Each structure stands twice: as C-alpha cells, then as structure tokens.
Amino acid sequence: MADPSTSPPLTRSSVQEAHKLILPHIHKTPVLTNTTLSKLASTPRPAAELEGTPWAGRTPAKPVIRIWLKCENLQRIGAFKIRGAFHAIERLKRDKKWVESGGKEKGVVTHSSGNHAQALALAARENNIPAYIVMPDISAAPKIAATKGYGATVIFSGSTSVEREAAADKVIQDTGARLVPPYDHPDIILGQGTLGLELQDQVTEALASPSPPYSSLLPPTQSPRIGLNAIIAPCGGGGMLSGVALSCENTGIRVFGAEPNYEGADDATRGYYSGTRITMVKSLTIADGLRTPVGAYPWSIIYERRLVSGMYSVSEKEILAALRLVYERVKVVVEPSAVVGLAVALFNEDFRAMVEKEGGEEGWDLGVVFSGGNVSLEALGKLFST
Amino acid sequence: MADPSTSPPLTRSSVQEAHKLILPHIHKTPVLTNTTLSKLASTPRPAAELEGTPWAGRTPAKPVIRIWLKCENLQRIGAFKIRGAFHAIERLKRDKKWVESGGKEKGVVTHSSGNHAQALALAARENNIPAYIVMPDISAAPKIAATKGYGATVIFSGSTSVEREAAADKVIQDTGARLVPPYDHPDIILGQGTLGLELQDQVTEALASPSPPYSSLLPPTQSPRIGLNAIIAPCGGGGMLSGVALSCENTGIRVFGAEPNYEGADDATRGYYSGTRITMVKSLTIADGLRTPVGAYPWSIIYERRLVSGMYSVSEKEILAALRLVYERVKVVVEPSAVVGLAVALFNEDFRAMVEKEGGEEGWDLGVVFSGGNVSLEALGKLFST
DSSP states (O other): OOOGGGSOOSSHHHHHHHHHHHGGGSOOOOEEEOHHHHHHHTSOOOGGGGTTSTTTTSOOOOOOEEEEEEEGGGSGGGBTHHHHHHHHHHHHHTOHHHHHTTHHHHOEEEEOSSHHHHHHHHHHHTTTOOEEEEEETTSOHHHHHHHHHTTOEEEEEOSSHHHHHHHHHHHHHHHOOEEOOSSSSHHHHHHHHHHHHHHHHHHHHHHTSSSOTTGGGSOTTOOOOOSOSEEEEEOSSSHHHHHHHHHTTTTTOEEEEEEEOGGGOOHHHHHHHHTSOOOOOOOOOSOGGGOSOOOHHHHIIIIISOOSOEEEEEOHHHHHHHHHHIIIIIOBOOOGGGGHHHHHHHHOHHHHHHHHHHHTTTOEEEEEEEOBOOOOHHHHHHHHHO | OOOGGGSOOSSHHHHHHHHHHHGGGSOOOOEEEOHHHHHHHTSOOOGGGGTTSTTTTSOOOOOOEEEEEEEGGGSGGGBTHHHHHHHHHHHHHTOHHHHHTTHHHHOEEEEOSSHHHHHHHHHHHTTTOOEEEEEETTSOHHHHHHHHHTTOEEEEEOSSHHHHHHHHHHHHHHHOOEEOOSSSSHHHHHHHHHHHHHHHHHHHHHHTSSSOTTGGGSOTTOOOOOSOSEEEEEOSSSHHHHHHHHHTTTTTOEEEEEEEOGGGOOHHHHHHHHTSOOOOOOOOOSOGGGOSOOOHHHHIIIIISOOSOEEEEEOHHHHHHHHHHIIIIIOBOOOGGGGHHHHHHHHOHHHHHHHHHHHTTTOEEEEEEEOBOOOOHHHHHHHHHO
16 A cells, blocks of 8 residues: 555545546446435324334434435445545556556565455456455355456455465465555545545535426425535545545535444444544444444544534444445445445434434435445345345 | 327337336336357257257257346346337327316226336326326235335235126226226337337447457357347236337348247247137236236237248246246346246257257347346245245
C-alpha cells in the first residue's frame, strides 16, 4: 500500500479524484426505490412491537422516510470493497518508489477471508500484479475457490489475528509484496467513499426527471426536492462509512452509521457516545462483515471530525426481518451485513424519532447503502428456516 | 379491456406511445452487465457436458456473447406484467364509451394466480378503479395476501380454466367489470414491449460512455459497437416476447424466444417450426410462469409476421443451473421462469452455434430479459436443496 503520508488529503475532492481513477474498473451500481419499504418506514410501529425492546412504553415515532437503495451488492465481486482495492492499486501505480523498486512484480498481500480478499485479488489480476491472500485454514471452501478463481495465491494460517498477521509478515519477507489493509488506510477510505458520490448524483438526477419517484407519498405542500437529506451505511472497520462521510462533506447531507448490537458488535456506537474508540470486538453476529472494531483513520473522520452525525444499532431479529423484506420486496441478494442500515431506518426508534424531529412532515430522502451480496445459497436457506 | 379493434396498430411507434403513457407509473429497471456470465457464455462447453443431450458428439459451439440483463424482476410488483396492466388501464381511461358507461366505477376483472393478478390490482388501485381477481382456491396463501394487499377483491374458483372463466363471467354479469386478459390483447402486448425500448436505449447509452462494459473481452480489431445485436426473452403466453419483437421492428436487432421443454412446455418452439400454433399445454415445469400456450395476437407477431427470428428451449436442469448462477453471481432474486433466456445463451448448442455463425469473432451484444422475481424464500430453499 502507498505510504499513508503520501495519500491525498481526506476531503470530498480527493474522493472525486479517486472516482476518476477507478471508474473504468467498477460498476456504477443502480439505486433502487421501493414504495412498500418507504411506506413501511413511514408508518409508526405498533406499540406492541416495542414490548421487550429498549423503547417499551414509548410512543412510536412517526417519521416520513423515502428510501433510496445504493446496491453495492450488484458491484463487481458482489461488494463495495472493489472500489478501495482498485483505488489502492491505482495509487500504488503512481508511487514512483514502489514502481522503481519492482513493486509491480513483487505484488500485494492482505489477510482476509471476506470480500476484501476477492476484491484485492481481482484488482491485482486486472493490473497483472501478483496477489497473496492469507486466509484462515477454516475458511469456507467456496470463498477459497473464489479467491483462487481471481488468480490469487492463497496462503493458509491459523484463525487468530496474531497468526494471520504473522503469515502476512512472512509473505512480505519472502516476496517483498506490499500490504493492502482492508480498511484502515486513506487510499481505501477514499476509494470506498466513491459510492457516496454516485448515490448523491443518482438521486439528484432521479428527482429532476419528469416523474420523480415517491411523488405520490408526499404532502401536497412539499417544497421542491433536489437531493438526499441523509445517508445511512453499515459500519465494520469503518472504511466505507468514513469514506461516505467524506463524500458528503459540506453538502448538507448528513451521514449515519449502523451496526449490529449482538455480543457487543456495536463497538463504534459505544465508542462514539463514550468518546473512546473501542479496539476489540468478539461477536458472532450474523452480520459477519461487521464483527470488526473501527480503525484509527476511519475513527478520525467519523468521530474526531464529526463527519458522522450519529451511530445506531439493531438486534439480530431486526436484521433478519430486514433481510426477509429485501428478498421478498426488493428482489436482490444481500448478505446480512448489508441490511443493517435499512434495519435501523425501519426498527430503531431513536433513529426514527430523530428523523421525525428533523425531517418534519416533509420527511427525508434517505440513502441506504446495501454493502454486499456474498452469501451462499445454503447459508441463506438456513437463515430463513430458523 | 378496450375493444381490440380500437387499439393502436401493432408497430414500434405504438410501443413508444405506450411507453409515454406508463412511464410515470413504472420503474425504468436497471440493465446489469456481468463479466463472469459473459465469459462463461463465450467459452465452449466441455464436450463431456453434451453427453446425454441432443447435441452429444457435436463439436461444442464457440460463440462470443456479451450479456446485458434487463432486470424486470426489479420492476414494481416484481415483474414486467405491471407494464401491460398500466397500459391497459390508461387505454381504457381514453375509451369514451367505457368512461361514459360508468366503467371506472364498475371496475376490471381478470383470472390469474400469478404476476398479472398483482399487476392489475396495483394498476387499478392507483387509478381508484375496483379490481376483481379470480384465483384458484388452491393458490398459495402469500399470493392471495399480496393480491388483497394491493386492494383487489379476490374471488375463488376451481382450478381448471373452465371453472376460472365461469367465475370471471359471473363477476362481469354481477358488476359490469371489464375483463383484462393477461397476454392476448394488443394493449397488453404494447405495454410489455416497452421494456424492449428501454433495454435498447440503456445499452446504447452504456456503449457511448467513456469506459463501456466488456471492452476487455473484445478482440483488438473490433468495429465500434453502437447497440444490441439481439434480445432473447422468455415465452409463456407470448405477450411480452411479441411486444419486445415489436419494439425491435426495423432496428436490425434480432429477437429470440426461450421456453422450458419439460413435458411439452416448448409449445411455441414446436409451433414455430411446424407452422401451427399449439393451443394446449399441460406441463409442471419449474418455470411456472411459462406453462401457458401462446395466444393468437402474440402468434401473429412472433410467427406470421416473423418478427421473432427463432425459438429455443432448455431442460429443467439447465434452468436450475442458470438460476444458481444468477443468485451466486448476479445477486438478484429471480423466479425460475425469468432465467430461461439466459439458460439458452449458456446451454443451448443450437442457439450458440447460430451466434457463432452470425456473430463471428466479434460476437454479439445480447439483451437477456429477466422477467420476474416472485418466488417465496421457502420455494427457493427447496429448489436448491434438491
């Protein structure tokens, strides 16, 4: 990875520059609207549903929320991670020292069993750069096959982070490959943030059309809508959330983060409201892409610069309910991690009360990021049979 | 339904007029590209795979096929049927006799247990017109609930076509409601054809962008691509296929139809090559939207006017293989009927040999219509567990 000290500044215009670099290599993913989901989000929850939740006894919130789904599950390799990976490679190719020291031949390395592994493998292959991926030896066979399918050399390690890092260090010593971390690096953050730029433009364009979506859901006195009011995105290591926050800097569009709260996976939420970044998470939430603590670079954007306006979390049951709605109503394949933002909009009464207060009768046009769709058909069957 | 004799002529410009009428009510669904699927379609099948098929012993074809997926599974109500339903209603609203005789108050009626039922229910509700839907009493509970959810009055009947038509006739006698058939009517055909116009424009637009999809898959001497070479679409009653054929009239874009061949569900294929429309089908193919014989109006376009250049069919196994690829690689929810066109492109050696011959080394940009995504999560689980 390029030396972070040589990375562009963490600003909206750097995200725009990143977008130019990666545009030939990625999909501009569709933004979907859905009347059923927006009506549901704009309907107060039955008081009975709040029993047994932290909001029991409270009057259900009455927000008006028009949902715009940014479908990064339809991105190449099935997740937004390809944006950061291509940006990291493009930045490396512009790093004279790396190129002159034979970097392109030595290759890149990461340790990941998830979407970042496949993303780096594909981005490297399309640039004829060798990629080494350290994966825990307990990784699922299809994930190993997919990563090898993109032409990477897979190196197996134990499953603790210490063992994985040791294996990656050994690859670096043996090959001279450059480490490309999954989220805690400016180039990765700027790459992921590009999805936020697209989402903003796509909504503005749709609202400028002769028949903009959701016109029938608006009060008659609605003022003209010209774009999004806010975006909510899942937060694992925080690379994507912080990138999206940068993409909205000085636009007036607010950005919120969403997490699972099972077994303490809401580390960023707890850190955000206590003022201290939490650096250790041990959760087996079904949102398996979000079991990671927030990285230092993302934290500086999310919390220290306050470019994220709030963090919210949801239960496993709420994630599953959102997941089912997406399959039945939106007709796209998503992994559980992808729907936590939607689950917050539908079920988190703190978020909903805030939108009611801030958005008033006209409500909000809310961008919701679907982060990825990499889930096996077998795992899916199990999720819905329980 | 408006008297067919008052319908616009069955031409491309009538499809364009229909598009203007329905545009405020429908989604302009996304067109997705997919490198993995296109590489697979452009790779000769292993000779061993052809054993036990009608092509055993033949040299596998070597077509070059770049796939453009028109995602009508992401359409409102989850299927293209909403296009025809809205067009039928818009045309009725312009029929003075119908309006002056109180047609809007008397309502519309159809017999369907599938996507047409939900489509008509929604189109009627958004126009404040009562809708009566005759459904077999053995229909799945979620389908009944969805149709009622769109505000329709559901009337139960026996499951034979005679019983269903009798029940619809009784509704007409009791209420004066107008019948809106699912496919065999010019207004329905013109409405469904609008997806073909969008697909043509969306591909042309994508090819004009600075980094058009699939550039890396082309031979270096490729002539400039300006749009689609062909479209393949599923054929049940033939309303959508014939509408798409009209949308391509005089454009040079060829149109092909795709069917399941299980238990004789390839009625349109057999009819097309024998010269006689087959009017009876009894098949339990998993592509349950395609168990219907081709209607007379569609037939006149598909066969008599030869606006469809060929019909191809696939086995249940091939449909399932395509279905799995779509879930794993494209990340969208499709019903089995939706993927028969893709299955033909991937697995039908007659189609593939034809593309090899016609498309040569440069190959074809092929539009593939995904017709719908209405499948229950439970049914899906069963499909992939067998």
